[in-house]
Amino acid sequence: ISNIQPAEISANPVLDISGLNFIDLMVRQGNIENPPKTPLVPGFECSGIVEGPGDNAKGFEIGDRVMAFVNYSAWGEVVCTPMEFVYKIPDDMGFAEAAAFPMNFVTAYMMLFEVANLREGMSVLLHSAGGGVALLPDVLGRISPDGVDIVLDCLCGENTGKGLGLLKPLGTYILYGSSNMVTGETKSFFTFAKSWWQVEKVNPIKLYEENKVIAGFSLLNLLFKQGGAAQVKVVMDKLISLYKQKKIKPLVDSLWALEEVKEAMQRIHDRGNIGKLILDVEKSPTPLMANDSTETSEAGEEEEDHEGDNGNKERMPFIQ
């Protein structure tokens, strides 16, 4: 990102809210290649208020409500990221929803409509349903005896061959993460290396004979290593438009204080979440669970609760 002027988008501490992703657990466990040197602030997406736009940050002003991709440091009270990764939050979207929005929706959309070619009548199988990506409202995995059209697999390793075997002809298998790398409490480097490198390889001739497609998708690599910000912007604009039409809505599982990050990560680790976990730097250290009315509510219904500087427990309709 060296050739792009940072926009110095930064978040008002009161409102800095960040989405927790599996990749954050991998970072904590050292399960990624070339992490930045410690001390580091984790986090790859956040929402907040523009505190000081950079010289080239045209279109943004102090006080704008924004959500952003960040190459680490999204958990910080103040976040600085290039303008190309920053998006204005729709008026009826709260900060917690906004912190849950970018990674999950862009990953799901690009996998289903750009990598695969999802059309009406197709079936999608989600491994590890329960994580954020599994929760797109129109995407429910079903397995028919004929197989499925698309397999989304965040479990790398010995499941690859099995996933390929479930595909219909012309079906697409997409490996988009590696959540099984964080299933062990005390994962050694050796165990990690095994699951990462000794994954089952694929013979292209087999793909030819069976008419199958295998793909990998890493949004972070696309954004931060492969110059894909412009491609992602097209998708984000579509998704924001779909949100405004009330066709999609991020599902928030629970809000956590920074001090509770260990417990929050354990909840993801144990796959206890339905929806996204959100870190809120202002929240007091007690998890607030989403109540039933939140899970079935319509987009925009709680907008009054999200905004403003009122107390934490009043900001969102979460019960203890």
Next chain:
Amino acid sequence: ISNIQPAEISANPVLDISGLNFIDLMVRQGNIENPPKTPLVPGFECSGIVEGPGDNAKGFEIGDRVMAFVNYSAWGEVVCTPMEFVYKIPDDMGFAEAAAFPMNFVTAYMMLFEVANLREGMSVLLHSAGGGVALLPDVLGRISPDGVDIVLDCLCGENTGKGLGLLKPLGTYILYGSSNMVTGETKSFFTFAKSWWQVEKVNPIKLYEENKVIAGFSLLNLLFKQGGAAQVKVVMDKLISLYKQKKIKPLVDSLWALEEVKEAMQRIHDRGNIGKLILDVEKSPTPLMANDSTETSEAGEEEEDHEGDNGNKERMPFIQ
């Protein structure tokens, strides 16, 4: 295909015309798995006139001009294939064009628009340009320093890794054939086995890290082993519609008599052809090359020449 009543679509000997494909050379060399027992009649696509539709061949009548996929035997004077593989020829399409139409266009269309996701502004790299698939008018391969969006590779083996390396992020590599299997004059089984089985395998993690897609496409397997006739029909109907709108047109390289099949195959083998070679059971044994006016002509221009029972050399505007 056992559950489908054969339609007994058969060709009038005078007009039976068949497209020659690389797969026919592989069959001749024994380079396919589980070929039918000899004696066998090669050929996977043909055009002709319906001689005797089967009991369930609704919609077809004696005398209908048709083109068809056939699971072997397309070079026969009379061809029998299930109705689901048979299509009526548009009025302005000649029999030679029709024999050149199904495999190349369906393969190219499905690879570009169903396996990959070709959109405006994308680049396509064609290995082995010159064969039928390379000749879709709107598909011209260009390599930019940034890489290409789609690689269509009919050369299996050591080129796979190189092809993957040429892809942009989110790019798709499609292996759709194996023409390098027929490059040796006297290819031994051992050499064949090497190129077929020792192909470079792909690590899904590498696809994940690089955001890449690898796919295989075999139209014959889709049609004859995987029950894909209905999927292919949707595509054929679109392609026939595009032909009628004069947006696509098959390119015929030359017409050959059955007695000249050895020379015709040598021409494909040597990659001397630009466009499709056609076998015509009625033609006298001298190759007739397409002249310049044919190569630049519009669809339908030669329709008068294609039809009827007039002499061979008058049937098409080919010069000696």
